[in-house]
Amino acid sequence: MSEILKVDSLATGYGDLRVVWDVSFSVEQGEVLALLGRNGAGKSTILRAIMGLNAVHKGSIEYDGDDLGSLPAYERVSRGLGFVQEGKRLIGDMTVDENLRLGANVKRWNRRQLAPRMEWAYDMFPVLRDRRSSLAAMLSGGQQQMLGIAQALMPEPRLLLVDEPSAGLAPAIVGDVLDTLARLQETGMSIVLVEQSVDFALSLASHVVVVDLGHLVFSSRADAPGVRAAVRDAYLGRSEVEAQ
Ligand SMILES: Nc1ncnc2c1ncn2[C@@H]1O[C@H](COP(=O)(O)OP(=O)(O)O)[C@@H](O)[C@H]1O
Ligand SMILES: [Mg+2]
Incomplete structure (x- = not known):
């Protein structure tokens, strides 16, 4: 399998304010990568940097083998990156x-x-x-x-970034969202999934990374033994960075 996304030593934030330091991970074609972490850890900021909505301070973001540099967001969309933002970004007074x-x-x-x-x-x-x-x-x-x-x-899109799709939804509906993402995965879509629900994320993901205070604190295959407990420890800031 080849990499569709490679985030290498990424530092990013808002203007000069840095909130993410030295984060690296990659996504294989057709893979779901779960990007987890506490509130305020920097997950949305990382997705925004991948979309070109926040500037890269250091490091690089490669999509399909090309460094995206400072390519504007709409160019990234036309190259095949899709972004489902946190909360509702629809235009409410327009029809479906x-x-x-x-x-x-x-x-x-x-x-x-x-x-x-x-x-x-x-x-x-x-x-x-x-x-x-x-x-x-x-x-x-x-x-x-x-x-x-x-x-x-x-x-x-060929790579979809999805930011907390289950947030604020009734439990019965969360299953529908999960099904939708699973069906997309079956079509070969690559997905970066940010989720608060670890179980939801791990049920889809083949790889999981955890960020805390803007740093990568855990990275593992999602089917590694004991991964749930390790992710929980990483949330609490107790884990060492694990290779693969
Ligand atoms: N527009 C903004 N301007 C300045 N700081 C921000 C902005 N949005 C988020 N932050 C800060 O960046 C950090 C990471 O936030 P965020 O990426 O939204 O976290 P997460 O998505 O993991 O909950 C937090 O400390 C947050 O307060
Ligand atoms: Mg967020």
Whole structure:
């Protein structure tokens, strides 16, 4: 397998303020990597740097063998990076249909080119087809999360960054989100998954990394013996960095 993403000695933050130091990990094609850690650890900041929304202070981010440097976010989207941001980033006073079309903007498809992708999205998320003319603001929390994922999928990404998809959802709906990510994984999608729920993340991931206070504190295969306990220790800041 080859690497689709390689984050090497990354330092990043907000302007000059550094909140992430020396973080390295990579994602193989078709792999789900779980990026875990306490609130404020730097997980969203790392995803934002991968998307080009926060500047790289040091180190590099390679996608598909190319250093992304300071490439703007929309260029990254057109190269195949997708981002489902934490919380709801939909346009509430636009319909489901309009939100999906907006997601595909970067492709500059005409109506005829767009149609099959819309159908693909509605086949993937039948609940959205039923609500296609509803305003996004009128959807339930779970439906909004599905729409957020569907929107990010419109331009046919090869690597999807998903930030806390189960946050704030009722337990019954969390299973639907998990199923959706599992189905995407089956299509060969590479995914970086940030999650508060360790069980949720480990059920999908083949590799897990934990960050704390902006530093990488743990890295392991997800099926290594004792990984749950080791991840829990890493959360508490007790773990040594483990290779592989
Ligand atoms: N817009 C911002 N400006 C300055 N600091 C920020 C901003 N957003 C987050 N931070 C800080 O960066 C650190 C990492 O935050 P974040 O990446 O959101 O953590 P996580 O996603 O792991 O909960 C925290 O200390 C947080 O306060
Ligand atoms: Mg976050």
